[in-house]
Amino acid sequence: MTKKMEAFWEEKLEIMQKKFMHLQNQFDQTVKENQALKARIRQLEDNDRGKEQESIKQSQNTKKLEENIKYLTDKVIDLENRGRRDNLRIIGLPEKPEINTKLDMVIQDIIKENCPEILEQGGNTATDRAHRTPSTLNPQKTTPRNVIAKFQSYQTKEKILQEARKRQFRYKGMPIRVTQDLASSTLNDRKAWNMIFRKARELGLQPRISYPAKLTIYFQGKVWAFNKIEDFQLLQRKDQSSVESLIPKIKEQGIPEKVNIKERGKCYLLLLLKLSSIRTTFISTYVY
Template identity: 90%
Template structure:
């Protein structure tokens, strides 16, 4: 049973060799030539593959010939007249120019629209900036007014807290070595206004001290003395007497003034030159709270809050024009 398939195979191989004898190529190698298989007829379509592909090739060649023939023929114009190649090119150029012109106009319109929108946006931004600038200016002005109001309020409160105080200027340093400062103040009252003691006024002080607290060896002038009185009425009587005459301590001249905040004192010092000149001219000058100058001129009392206001007043009066040199005063202050 095992030999039967082998015999059949050998017999089949022998038939194939006879039908397809070997042949040699240029290299001397033997090859068997294989005959192409003949396609069977397609019973449904009734045509072979060669016929089908041949028909397709023939149709393609016919289409190419027809295309070449149409290309060689001149096209017809509007009046069914033949159109040359130059006319065709000219017509196409005109169409292209019209096409791009239309596109250019569309782009120009879009650009103009965008430019208008940009300009409008710029105007709106500028308007917003101006509004914001105005708003900031208003806020800044309001803040400055509030700061000035609060500053003045604080200064006023400080001055009111000092209303029971007197400032003694020019009192020699260390007379309190053997006597305390409060006893020195009692001696000043006895020497300059004894009537207050005779009337039974309360001249007692809560405290008295030098300011600043430390002595500067480079300064030759003595430090001021600040005295706080228990009675506001007694303090006012002493101050009124000090305005009438020169106070002294053991024969040495001293000044007694109202104790005020440092900023208020600086504002009052700005009037020093004008105050002295007005006293020389008999204008009866006076510095009222907080730093206002009053003078008596031509039967009237005039008050000035600022030096500039007094300058304008003096320039308009021939009797006062040129007699108050405020520039020199400013130079001394600086």
């Protein structure tokens, strides 16, 4: 009986040892696989860090390239504008064959009609060339094409431009506009100020667009300059409460609440000029 029991337990022990060895082998295999996975994870993390650093370098290189492109683009535009320094752009001149074929003579007539003193002073009003732009007529466009005139004398061109800024020019009684000829991108940048320019003029701020496309206003003996339209567009999205919160301070300043819109706008403007550290804050509220 004892021998049978010993044989039974020996058999059980052998079976358990075999199972243990099998489990030990599985454990060792799991440890090896775990170590291999850890090594792979470290490798992937190193690769990710390398890629992240490479991405940062590429972003920095891209930023430098963008800055260089912007600088070169601005330089090209500036050179184009300087290449047009002897030109004037005439807007609103009727689109007629008898005018288009004699643009040089028409320009002389405009000078004679609007600033004859230049002729009296013996200024050189001759032009090298004059042409319509664009070169092809768009049948869907109802307004006449602009006229570009290149003068032989820069000084004469500047005198005509100064006179055109003082008063409305006319051709045979019809109103026309005479402006500096600039690159199309510069003209588009200036057009972006149109709405703000009109509103600022309504408030009596004496707005001016200076080269290349900078808005300047004259208020309280100071000249305020704004380089980008984005400044106004950003502030436009801000809550109107930024101005409403100033009402108590407006009362402290003694500004009456019941005044017409134009005068009230000036009052708000004055207060904002005094209180705001951002010089563009005042204009965004009243222009848009």
